[in-house]
Every structure is written in C-alpha cells, then in structure tokens.
Amino acid sequence: MQLVAVTLVAVAGWVTVSALLPPPVDPGVATVVAVHDVALGSTLTAADVRVERRQADERPAGALDDVRAGVGQVVSGPVLAGEIITSARFRGATQLAGLAPGFVAVSLPVSDGVLLGTLRPADIVSVLAAGTGQPLASAARVLTTELDASGVLTAGAGGQGHLVVAVTPDEARALAVAMGAAGAPGGFLMAVRG
Incomplete structure (x- = not known):
C-alpha cells in the first residue's frame, strides 16, 4: 500500500512539474530572406540575402533554404527587405x-x-x-x-x-x-x- 501511495505521489509530482515547464521551442526551418530592398532586374549577391529561421507554416512554396541557391540569380520584380526569397522570384x-x-x-x-x-x-x-x-x-x-x-x-x-x-x-x-x-x-x- 505504501508503495502505491509513493508511486501516486511521484506521478502527481511529475505531472505538476511537466505542466509548469514551457513547451519546447521549435527552432524553425532555415529560410533565405532579403537583407534590404532589391530592385527588379538586379542580380542577387551574398550581401543581399541571409538565412533566418522561420516556422514551416510561414514559408511559401518554393522558399529557398540555402543562400547559394539565390546568389547569381536575376530577380523578376522588386524584392522588399525581409521578404522570403522563393524560386519563383527569378527570371529564367x-x-x-x-x-x-x-x-x-x-x-x-x-x-x-x-x-x-x-x-x-x-x-x-x-x-x-x-x-x-x-x-x-x-x-x-x-x-x-x-x-x-x-x-x-x-x-x-x-x-x-x-x-x-x-x-x-x-x-x-x-x-x-x-x-x-x-x-x-x-x-x-x-x-x-x-
């Protein structure tokens, strides 16, 4: 009987502590974004883009996850600072x-x-x-x-x-x-x- 009581107290303590702990933080997915505004027809350089972590549901289809995939590409329209870079943004x-x-x-x-x-x-x-x-x-x-x-x-x-x-x-x-x-x-x- 004592063993059952000790087990129940331990389980109750574990549940209480678990409920108080914050949920684990999702680190997000590597996502290429524009550092500053980029004019239509510009060729992207490494200085134009960086990788940030974004939640998967914030990433549009075709979002790049590696800067090298965008460097050297010509953008097909103006790109705003902070915009997620997708493969559809390039001419070709x-x-x-x-x-x-x-x-x-x-x-x-x-x-x-x-x-x-x-x-x-x-x-x-x-x-x-x-x-x-x-x-x-x-x-x-x-x-x-x-x-x-x-x-x-x-x-x-x-x-x-x-x-x-x-x-x-x-x-x-x-x-x-x-x-x-x-x-x-x-x-x-x-x-x-x-």
Missing part, C-alpha cells in the same frame, strides 16, 4: 514552369506606365494591337514587368516599358508581325482579365 526558364508545354516568353513594349505599374506576375492580359485593337493574344500570362524599384516606368526607346508574357508560339508570331521592323513604336495595349 522557371518562369514557364507550371504552364502547359509549348508556351514561350516574349517581351512587349508598353507605353502605358500606369497600367504596367499595376500588373504583377501571374496576371492574365489580352494583348491588343495599338491603333486597330486587333486581339493578338487572348490570355497572356504576365511573367515580369520592367519598372524600377519605386514602381516608375523604366523608359526604353520612345519612353516605353516592357512586359514579359507567356504566349503560344502562334501568338508569338502574330505579335512579331504586329511589332514589325520598327519595333511597334506605339507599343501594345493590354486589357487585364478578371
């Missing part, structure tokens, strides 16, 4: 990942900086010929927009910015014909699709 063949086979990326001159500044990767737009309104691509997926870090139109020749979109090869040919030798001096019109 990965931008077409997830799309049906056969899509190609094309760069289009766009003179409407206001609209260009509102577009984000993954937006769907219809591309129309300036002047005629002829539809050239009905559901082009935005890959990148060329704006500077402050969101201002990056002016190229003729004060145009550029929009990189994924289109079918047939749409790419139609866009090339519409662009012509002069390079579409009026740019293209974009109609954002909902």
Whole structure:
C-alpha cells in the first residue's frame, strides 16, 4: 500500500512539474530572406540575402533554404527587405514552369506606365494591337514587368516599358508581325482579365 501511495505521489509530482515547464521551442526551418530592398532586374549577391529561421507554416512554396541557391540569380520584380526569397522570384526558364508545354516568353513594349505599374506576375492580359485593337493574344500570362524599384516606368526607346508574357508560339508570331521592323513604336495595349 505504501508503495502505491509513493508511486501516486511521484506521478502527481511529475505531472505538476511537466505542466509548469514551457513547451519546447521549435527552432524553425532555415529560410533565405532579403537583407534590404532589391530592385527588379538586379542580380542577387551574398550581401543581399541571409538565412533566418522561420516556422514551416510561414514559408511559401518554393522558399529557398540555402543562400547559394539565390546568389547569381536575376530577380523578376522588386524584392522588399525581409521578404522570403522563393524560386519563383527569378527570371529564367522557371518562369514557364507550371504552364502547359509549348508556351514561350516574349517581351512587349508598353507605353502605358500606369497600367504596367499595376500588373504583377501571374496576371492574365489580352494583348491588343495599338491603333486597330486587333486581339493578338487572348490570355497572356504576365511573367515580369520592367519598372524600377519605386514602381516608375523604366523608359526604353520612345519612353516605353516592357512586359514579359507567356504566349503560344502562334501568338508569338502574330505579335512579331504586329511589332514589325520598327519595333511597334506605339507599343501594345493590354486589357487585364478578371
């Protein structure tokens, strides 16, 4: 009987102490984040990123866990300080990942900086010929927009910015014909699709 009483007291003491101890701290997962703002089109260096520990549920799909995976990559849009770096933030063949086979990326001159500044990767737009309104691509997926870090139109020749979109090869040919030798001096019109 004494043995049972001692055992019950020991179990009660263990339960009490266990209830008072804080739960173990989850150390998190190694996650690459931006040290400071990085402008669109910049090539990441080791000084631009660092590894922090983040909870698994805070990490978006494609989050990098090693700085070496990001160094040397060109970012496809402005990156903010503290932002988690994902593989989707880089220019290159990965931008077409997830799309049906056969899509190609094309760069289009766009003179409407206001609209260009509102577009984000993954937006769907219809591309129309300036002047005629002829539809050239009905559901082009935005890959990148060329704006500077402050969101201002990056002016190229003729004060145009550029929009990189994924289109079918047939749409790419139609866009090339519409662009012509002069390079579409009026740019293209974009109609954002909902």
